[in-house]
Amino acid sequence: MNNQDKLKLSQNIAVIAGIFCAAVALLLLLNFWQITKTDPIESKALEALVERLKDDANNEELKEEIRNFDLLARKAYFNSQWQVETGAYMLLFGAIVLAFALRVYYSAKSKIEEPEKVLENEVASRIIAQKGIIIVGAAVMVLALLASFLSVNQLKSYDASALVAENETSAEDPVEVINVAPAQTTTNQVPEEVADQETADSENVVEETETEAQPEETVAEAPTEAPKSAAASSGVTLDQIQKNHNALRGPLSQGVIMHKNIPTEWDGAAGTNVLWKVEVPKHGFNSPIIWGDKLFVAGADNTTREVYCYNRNDGKLLWTGVADNISGSPATPPRVTDDTGLAAPTLTTDGKAVFAIFATGDVIAFDMNGKRVWARNLGVPDNHYGHSSSLVTWNGKLIVQYDTNRGGKVMALDNKSGETVWETQRSAKISWASPVLAEVDGKYQVVLIADPTIAGYDVETGEELWSVECMMGEVGASVGYADGIVVGANEYARMVAIDIRTHEVLWEDDFYLPEAASLLAHDGLLFAATSYGVFVCYDLKEGELLWEDDFGSPVYSSPVYADGKVFLMDNDGVMRIYEFSRELKKVGENPLGEMSGPTPAFADGRIYIRGEKDLYCIGK
Known part of the structure; x- marks a missing residue:
C-alpha cells in the first residue's frame, strides 16, 4: 500500500469513527438528560394506578395492569443502565480508533513531497477550523463519558452521599x-x-457460665x-x-x-x-x-x-x-x-x-x-x-x-x-x-x-x-x-x-x-x-x-x-x-x-x- 492509499484509508476511517463517536456521544447525553428528569425507583403513573386500586380493590384487570406496568418499568430501567454502560465502552473504543486513524493520516500526509500550494491565510483558516473541530469533538466526548459515569447505576450513590x-x-x-x-x-x-x-x-438451653x-x-x-x-x-x-x-x-x-x-x-x-x-x-x-x-x-x-x-x-x-x-x-x-x-x-x-x-x-x-x-x-x-x-x-x-x-x-x-x-x-x-x-x-x-x-x-x-x-x-x-x-x-x-x-x-x-x-x-x-x-x-x-x-x-x-x-x-x-x-x-x-x-x-x-x-x- 503506497502513501496515497494510506492517506485515503486513514481519512475514511477517521471520518467514520468521528461520525460514530458523535452519534454515540449524542445518545449518551440524551440518555443522561432523560434519566435526570425521571426517578428510576418511583413512578407517578404506577402510583396513580395503585390509588385507583384502593377504590376498586377487586378489579383483577387493574391488578394485572399494575403488575405488567411495574415489570415493564423495572425492565426498562435496568435495560437503560445496560445501554449507558455499553455506550460508554463504545464511545471509548470509537475515540481510540479515531485517534489512531488521525495519527496515520497526518503521518502519511507529512510524507507527501509536494504539498498543495495554498495561500497563507487559507492555511491559517484550516488550522483554526481543525483545532475548533478537535476541541468541540473532545468536549462532546468528555461530556458524554461524564454523563455515562453519572448515569450508570445511580443507586450506588444513595448511601454514600449521606455518610460522614x-x-x-x-x-x-x-x-x-x-x-x-x-x-x-x-x-x-x-x-x-x-x-x-x-x-x-x-x-x-446450654449452661451459660462459660x-x-x-x-x-x-x-x-x-x-x-x-x-x-x-x-x-x-x-x-x-x-x-x-x-x-x-x-x-x-x-x-x-x-x-x-x-x-x-x-x-x-x-x-x-x-x-x-x-x-x-x-x-x-x-x-x-x-x-x-x-x-x-x-x-x-x-x-x-x-x-x-x-x-x-x-x-x-x-x-x-x-x-x-x-x-x-x-x-x-x-x-x-x-x-x-x-x-x-x-x-x-x-x-x-x-x-x-x-x-x-x-x-x-x-x-x-x-x-x-x-x-x-x-x-x-x-x-x-x-x-x-x-x-x-x-x-x-x-x-x-x-x-x-x-x-x-x-x-x-x-x-x-x-x-x-x-x-x-x-x-x-x-x-x-x-x-x-x-x-x-x-x-x-x-x-x-x-x-x-x-x-x-x-x-x-x-x-x-x-x-x-x-x-x-x-x-x-x-x-x-x-x-x-x-x-x-x-x-x-x-x-x-x-x-x-x-x-x-x-x-x-x-x-x-x-x-x-x-x-x-x-x-x-x-x-x-x-x-x-x-x-x-x-x-x-x-x-x-x-x-x-x-x-x-x-x-x-x-x-x-x-x-x-x-x-x-x-x-x-x-x-x-x-x-x-x-x-x-x-x-x-x-x-x-x-x-x-x-x-x-x-x-x-x-x-x-x-x-x-x-x-x-x-x-x-x-x-
Missing part, C-alpha cells in the same frame, strides 16, 4: 474486638437467681490472611437447634420447622387465639428467634441500636441490650430506605449467647441474661437500601455474609470472642440475601447467593467448594435447599436449580420470581412467593409448575414449612396457610390486624409474629 467521611470505616481495615464486662446498662434486667432458674427450666466468665480486656484481632484453626465446638447439636428457632426461617435457615400443633386460626385485631401482644420499643424488620423460653428481636433508630429479650410464655420484657461504644462505629448512621431500616438482619443464637448485626456494620453478642460479651464494627456497609443479610451460627462460629458495593466476602467469627476464624473474599456484587447451611455427605457448607453466583463454602475453613454463575441484578431472596438441590432466584432474572454435589444446573425458569421472600424447598417440592402476591409450587427435581395462588398482596416474608403445612405472611398482615401438597389446598387466611414483613417464628403450639409495631404470640 470521617466516620466511614473501610471493610478491609483492621477492626477491634471488645470484650466488655457488666458495665453495659440494661433495663428490666432479670435478677441473676431468677434468670438462672429460668434457664434451668427451659428445654435444651460465657459469663469473659475477661474484662480488649483483644486485638489477629490477621485474617491465614485462617485460624476452627473454633471449638459449641456443644450444641442439630437436635437442640431443631427443638428451638435460632435463626431466620428456623434451624439452619432452611425454612423447615419440626414443631407440632401449630395453630391455624386467629384474628389479631379481635384478639382471637392471641395469647399475648406487646409493643416493641424500636422498629425493625428482623424476625423473632427463640431459644428455650426466651425470644429475641432487635430494633433501631438514628440514635440507638438495641436487642430485646422477652419471656416467650407471657411476653414480659426480660432485658434490653444496647449496641453502643463500639470502636469504629459511625457517629451518624448510614442512610437507608424505609422498607429496610437499620435493623433488618435477623439475630441468631447458640443457646449461650445471642448475636445481632445492624446497618452500621456493628456486630454485638450478649449472653442469655443480657450481659454484653463482645462487640466489633466490620466497616459501614456500602448499601443503598441498608444491610439486611441475617446471621446464622454453627459449631461455635457466627457466619456473616458481607456482600456490598465495595466487594463481597463471607466471614466466620468466633462465638465466644468475636475474633475472625476465617474470611473469604468473593467475586460477588452487593446482595441482600442471607446465608443458608446445607449438610452434604456429613459435612456442612454455607450456601450464598449474589450477583452473579450461587456458591458453597466449607463452614470450617471458608474454602469455596463450588460456584455457578447464574444470577444478575439486585438479589434479595435466600436460596432453598433440600434433597441435595439448591435453588436460587431473583426477580427480573431467573430461577435456577443446582445439584449441590455435581454443580450441574438441573432446570431454569423465568416466570414466577421472588424479590425478597426466600425460597422454601422440602421433600420434593419448592415454594416461591412473588412481590406482587402470587404463591407458587414447583416440583423440586423437574421444575414443573404444580399450582399457583394469586391473592394480589405484596409479600416480603418467606414461606415456612411446619406441621405438614406451609405458612406465608403477606405485607398486609394476613397469614395464608396451605397444605403441603402437590395440589392447591388452602387451609385458611388469618388477619393480624397490622402490617407485617418479617418471617414468623415457631414453637410447639405457638406462632410468634412481628407486626409493624407489636409482637404477637398466637396459640390455641
Whole structure:
C-alpha cells in the first residue's frame, strides 16, 4: 500500500469513527438528560394506578395492569443502565480508533513531497477550523463519558452521599474486638437467681457460665490472611437447634420447622387465639428467634441500636441490650430506605449467647441474661437500601455474609470472642440475601447467593467448594435447599436449580420470581412467593409448575414449612396457610390486624409474629 492509499484509508476511517463517536456521544447525553428528569425507583403513573386500586380493590384487570406496568418499568430501567454502560465502552473504543486513524493520516500526509500550494491565510483558516473541530469533538466526548459515569447505576450513590467521611470505616481495615464486662446498662434486667432458674427450666438451653466468665480486656484481632484453626465446638447439636428457632426461617435457615400443633386460626385485631401482644420499643424488620423460653428481636433508630429479650410464655420484657461504644462505629448512621431500616438482619443464637448485626456494620453478642460479651464494627456497609443479610451460627462460629458495593466476602467469627476464624473474599456484587447451611455427605457448607453466583463454602475453613454463575441484578431472596438441590432466584432474572454435589444446573425458569421472600424447598417440592402476591409450587427435581395462588398482596416474608403445612405472611398482615401438597389446598387466611414483613417464628403450639409495631404470640 503506497502513501496515497494510506492517506485515503486513514481519512475514511477517521471520518467514520468521528461520525460514530458523535452519534454515540449524542445518545449518551440524551440518555443522561432523560434519566435526570425521571426517578428510576418511583413512578407517578404506577402510583396513580395503585390509588385507583384502593377504590376498586377487586378489579383483577387493574391488578394485572399494575403488575405488567411495574415489570415493564423495572425492565426498562435496568435495560437503560445496560445501554449507558455499553455506550460508554463504545464511545471509548470509537475515540481510540479515531485517534489512531488521525495519527496515520497526518503521518502519511507529512510524507507527501509536494504539498498543495495554498495561500497563507487559507492555511491559517484550516488550522483554526481543525483545532475548533478537535476541541468541540473532545468536549462532546468528555461530556458524554461524564454523563455515562453519572448515569450508570445511580443507586450506588444513595448511601454514600449521606455518610460522614470521617466516620466511614473501610471493610478491609483492621477492626477491634471488645470484650466488655457488666458495665453495659440494661433495663428490666432479670435478677441473676431468677434468670438462672429460668434457664434451668427451659428445654435444651446450654449452661451459660462459660460465657459469663469473659475477661474484662480488649483483644486485638489477629490477621485474617491465614485462617485460624476452627473454633471449638459449641456443644450444641442439630437436635437442640431443631427443638428451638435460632435463626431466620428456623434451624439452619432452611425454612423447615419440626414443631407440632401449630395453630391455624386467629384474628389479631379481635384478639382471637392471641395469647399475648406487646409493643416493641424500636422498629425493625428482623424476625423473632427463640431459644428455650426466651425470644429475641432487635430494633433501631438514628440514635440507638438495641436487642430485646422477652419471656416467650407471657411476653414480659426480660432485658434490653444496647449496641453502643463500639470502636469504629459511625457517629451518624448510614442512610437507608424505609422498607429496610437499620435493623433488618435477623439475630441468631447458640443457646449461650445471642448475636445481632445492624446497618452500621456493628456486630454485638450478649449472653442469655443480657450481659454484653463482645462487640466489633466490620466497616459501614456500602448499601443503598441498608444491610439486611441475617446471621446464622454453627459449631461455635457466627457466619456473616458481607456482600456490598465495595466487594463481597463471607466471614466466620468466633462465638465466644468475636475474633475472625476465617474470611473469604468473593467475586460477588452487593446482595441482600442471607446465608443458608446445607449438610452434604456429613459435612456442612454455607450456601450464598449474589450477583452473579450461587456458591458453597466449607463452614470450617471458608474454602469455596463450588460456584455457578447464574444470577444478575439486585438479589434479595435466600436460596432453598433440600434433597441435595439448591435453588436460587431473583426477580427480573431467573430461577435456577443446582445439584449441590455435581454443580450441574438441573432446570431454569423465568416466570414466577421472588424479590425478597426466600425460597422454601422440602421433600420434593419448592415454594416461591412473588412481590406482587402470587404463591407458587414447583416440583423440586423437574421444575414443573404444580399450582399457583394469586391473592394480589405484596409479600416480603418467606414461606415456612411446619406441621405438614406451609405458612406465608403477606405485607398486609394476613397469614395464608396451605397444605403441603402437590395440589392447591388452602387451609385458611388469618388477619393480624397490622402490617407485617418479617418471617414468623415457631414453637410447639405457638406462632410468634412481628407486626409493624407489636409482637404477637398466637396459640390455641
